Amino acid sequence: MTHESRAAWRELLDTLRDLDRSFLEGDKAVTDDRHVADGYRMLATTLGVALDTYLFADPSRPQWLEVNSPWRPDRRWGGDNTDAIYYMCPVDPERRYRISGNRGDSVYFSVTAYNEPSPGAWSDRIVALFRDDELDFDADGNFTLDFGPVPDAAVLMTRDYQADPHTGKRVTWQIEALEEPAPFRHGDDETAAALRASAAWLRTMFAIVPLAVGVRNDDAHNLGHETNMAANDFAAPYQVPDFNFGWSARDACYSYGSFDLAEDEALVITHRPPACRFWNLVVWNQFMAVPGVRDARSSVNGHTAVPNSDGTVTVVLSRGMTKHPNSLTTLDYPRGNLAFRWFLADQVPEQPRVQLVKIADAPDRVS
Structure with a gap:
């Protein structure tokens, strides 16, 4: 049978x-x-x-x-x-x-x-x-x-x-x-x-994962009309439409980025949160998953972040932890992805700004 x-x-x-x-x-x-x-x-x-x-x-x-x-x-x-x-x-x-x-x-x-x-x-x-x-x-x-x-x-x-x-x-x-x-x-x-x-x-x-990390700007090469996604940067934020692949939230705006860090490097990420109900920045591995554990910090949100005096928020991301109040760790992952989300934002947020620096040169306090 x-x-x-x-x-x-x-x-x-x-x-x-x-x-x-x-x-x-x-x-x-x-x-x-x-x-x-x-x-x-x-x-x-x-x-x-x-x-x-x-x-x-x-x-x-x-x-x-x-x-x-x-x-x-x-x-x-x-x-x-x-x-x-x-x-x-x-x-x-x-x-x-x-x-x-x-x-x-x-x-x-x-x-x-x-x-x-x-x-x-x-x-x-x-x-x-x-x-x-x-x-x-x-x-x-x-x-x-x-x-x-x-x-x-x-x-x-x-x-x-x-x-x-x-x-x-x-x-x-x-x-x-x-x-x-x-x-x-x-x-x-x-x-x-x-x-x-x-x-x-x-x-x-x-078919979706692992996500690409891209190439570092110092390794990029010009292929004419083909453009490599740069590592250590974020794409422009966008509002989720009704027709969207997967299970994105209709109320959310997203911006995706990546990191490619040596042991002595950090990303200094600054963005201006719009008026919104909630926002966060999370660290992903290349499988769109937070590899984090409770005794390490792999995300920051609008309720836990310490803002700068001008209303922007700066996050320092490295493979370990730094002294900055908004320090995040990759848990020693050298490469991976990053995701911003903003819920019920009054406008599509500005693109986050990113600087790749040596950890010794990263800020250790809000401005």
């Missing part, structure tokens, strides 16, 4: 066997042993998220799945950060759901509904957004909202940003389906489809 789930399982194993080529071979190959190890950790992380989302989830019996967390090393992926907790819940576009909870100490939270172009494919469109300033709260901070049916909605994702998630009270979330659940069945066809969707999810992730 032929079982489709057996064939799908072997396809998933084939996918896992070959995905390390994305970070070991070709133009995207990483160059240090830490990133090689991170590549295998990201394989395990992404597999866990994929199986939670596709193999074990049931949209007629919904539950929130923790997919990004500052406390779980196995839930750092896809552009995570140390200030936020994200949950995901697959949904049926024809069903009605009730979402409830308590706002806790969140400085920004929302629920976003995304589409799914095909099973396991990453979203390319935001189909609905519910933000904290659009909800009604009782005296204790409790809220309730109804969702659905919404055509093309495939998954809900929550965002909860905290000034300090280690001391603040996180948002609590509940979700219930308002219709009777579908008949329970985990048969051969359903399992095969879930495994194939999981494999598709994995392949998409490793």
Whole structure:
């Protein structure tokens, strides 16, 4: 007897066997042993998220799945950060759901509904957004909202940003389906489809990562119309549109950068935060994950940063720590990526300014 789930399982194993080529071979190959190890950790992380989302989830019996967390090393992926907790819940576009909870100490939270172009494919469109300033709260901070049916909605994702998630009270979330659940069945066809969707999810992730770091300006060369991305710099900030690949936040502006640092070097990063609900700068490895630990500082936000006298904020990034109040460490990673995000900014922020200096020449105080 032929079982489709057996064939799908072997396809998933084939996918896992070959995905390390994305970070070991070709133009995207990483160059240090830490990133090689991170590549295998990201394989395990992404597999866990994929199986939670596709193999074990049931949209007629919904539950929130923790997919990004500052406390779980196995839930750092896809552009995570140390200030936020994200949950995901697959949904049926024809069903009605009730979402409830308590706002806790969140400085920004929302629920976003995304589409799914095909099973396991990453979203390319935001189909609905519910933000904290659009909800009604009782005296204790409790809220309730109804969702659905919404055509093309495939998954809900929550965002909860905290000034300090280690001391603040996180948002609590509940979700219930308002219709009777579908008949329970985990048969051969359903399992095969879930495994194939999981494999598709994995392949998409490793088509994106590892991210390029680029070349240092002192190593750059002119190739005419081809322009290399420069290391130790940031791209111009942009506002997220409704049609956007992946799970970006519609309320956010982003600016991405990279670092390539010797042991005695630092980046001096200065930006002027616009009026906004929340902003942060986080250090990523080349797999869009914060490699940080709680006893080291790999991010800074608008609540923890010490501003300069003119309202700008300067951050000093190095492979260790410096005396600057806004010092960040790469945890001795020589190369990696950086991400600014600004939520509900009144305008697209100015491009951050970056200087590459010797650590001995980096500022040790705000100006």
